[in-house]
Amino acid sequence: MSTNEWPLWEVFIRSKQGLNHKHVGSLRAPDSAMALQNARDVYTRRSEGISIWVVQSALITASDPSDSEAYFEPADSKVYRHPTFYDLPDGIEHM
């Protein structure tokens, strides 16, 4: 890879007021200002967003897929964390 290649950016878009920014894809750009500009052109041509975040991909720390069992399985056995685990007497409809 040539050292002069533009860095990679991850693009997050808030589609409307009240919703989270959501990852929509990535692009290459020399700096944050152009990353934003390019993100607008590449990812919001049909009013998909009202706000954009761009983050350099190299700055993201991600969990390793090979660790996913150790990371996420412990939650699977804890069904008591969900309301449906509990018995309610007849007559109680909303709780």
Place this chain on the structure above:
Amino acid sequence: METLTQEKLAEKFQAKIDADIKIEPNDWMPDTYRKTLIRQISQHAHSEIVGMLPEGNWITRAPSLRRKAVLLAKVQDEAGHGLYLYSATETLGISREETIDDLHSGKVKYSSIFNYPTLSWADMGAIGWLVDGAAIMNQVALCRTSYGPYARAMVKICKEESFHQRQGYEIMTTLMNGTEAQREMAQDALNRFWWPALMMFGPSDAESKHTEQSMRWRIKRFTNDELRQSFVDATVPQAELIGLKIPDPNLKWNEAKGHYDFGAIDWDEFWQVVNGNGPCNKERIEARVKAKEEGAWVREAAMAYAKKHKS
């Protein structure tokens, strides 16, 4: 933690695919799966980018402001689609520059349809209607492909492309409702683009060397011949409705099969064009190489500016 052997990993990988669980960039995958996807997705990306050229040819000569705005939007979409797909290719560990250089050196192909010239305004109609129509047939199936980034790009592309086919059909309809000369122009465009459009689905199943493995990996969900048949079945009534005649004397509805029968495709022509001898192969690649070389100073200047302004 026990270390998994290659065989065990391959087994787990296939099990995931069989269960329709998507494969994501950092997941383990067989080398051949990675290589096949790099080839397939980059080929798709290149087709979007090269596909801008035949239509770009008519932007300045669009017959009205409405048509010009539509054509600009369509060509801009193709650029966007190329970018989604280049990003997806990069997640497989190949650099964007290498991907693009592989196009320029001829190592990786693009859809052979874009090696045909766009001689009249009606070709904008034929391309939108037939070429985008054929592409959509293929891409709708690929929304369920096993590789996550590719599938997500396809979903976005399909959503955006639905207008591409309609605008093309609208151009054809308008011409067919016009003067005798306009009707002839539309028929001539169909005559030139019909067979190349059928070739877009690739070699027949018997000749397609990648199909079997790709189906098992679910990076292909239907075979070339299945998709081609769906395209013919969908398109023939659209042609008839506006008075266009499909240029195939052997085309006829087969009641028993519930499909159209159609004539033999000239595979010699297909391979000639794929292998570089189509009417515009040289011109297309030259245009791409020129864009890369003549734009180099802009990319370098932008990078130098960014470095200088980094605190």
